[in-house]
Amino acid sequence: MPVDIEVVSLQKPDDVNVIVGQSHFIKTVEDLHEALAGVGGTLRFGVAFCEASGARLVRRTGNDVALVDLAVTAALAVGAGHCFVIMLRDGFPVNVLNQVKAVPEVCSIYCATANQVQILVAVTDVGRGVTGVIDGEPPLGVETEQDVADRKALLRAIGYKL
Numbered sequence: 001m002p003v004d005i006e007v008v009s010l011q012k013p014d015d016v017n018v019i020v021g022q023s024h025f026i027k028t029v030e031d032l033h034e035a036l037a038g039v040g041g042t043l044r045f046g047v048a049f050c051e052a053s054g055a056r057l058v059r060r061t062g063n064d065v066a067l068v069d070l071a072v073t074a075a076l077a078v079g080a081g082h083c084f085v086i087m088l089r090d091g092f093p094v095n096v097l098n099q100v101k102a103v104p105e106v107c108s109i110y111c112a113t114a115n116q117v118q119i120l121v122a123v124t125d126v127g128r129g130v131t132g133v134i135d136g137e138p139p140l141g142v143e144t145e146q147d148v149a150d151r152k153a154l155l156r157a158i159g160y161k162l
Contacts, residue, residue, distance in 0.1 A: 004123045005131065010074045016067070017093050018117060019086040019100060021109040022130065026051055028084060028105040029059040035099040036086070037063065043091035046071040052081025064089065078119050080128040111135045
């Protein structure tokens with residue numbers, strides 16, 4: 001059985017974070033909405049989920065129309081069964097990732113990032129599936145002692161470490 005690999009670049013503004021994962025049931029879209037809405041009132045989000053059987057629709061929800069549209073566009077471009085895309089603004093994946101992973105239908109998370117992302121999609125005669133992601137650029141070196149101090153200072157300044 002032949003397999004083709006497609007590279008799908010997700011289109012998003014630089015100030016938007018994205019989470020891409022796989023789930024297994026139509027209930028996912030509502031459960032992800034509830035999990036994200038429960039994080040806090042300032043988080044803006046859009047969710048899209050590729051239904052893999054039945055009507056095979058992209059199911060969508062969110063509290064920001066532009067982010068819902070971005071998530072739908074990304075989900076349609078990927079087109080892999082049971083894939084979901086969450087677009088976030090005014091919050092970060094670190095703020096919601098545990099809640100997303102706790103949704104019973106969620107099987108895996110492929111990436112959670114602010115970087116530009118490319119999704120590697122395997123295509124067979126049966127359908128499409130995510131095989132991996134390209135998230136960011138390769139390292140340019142190893143952090144120095146000053147880089148370590150700067151990293152620690154940043155994490156404390158933004159409240160992630162005491």
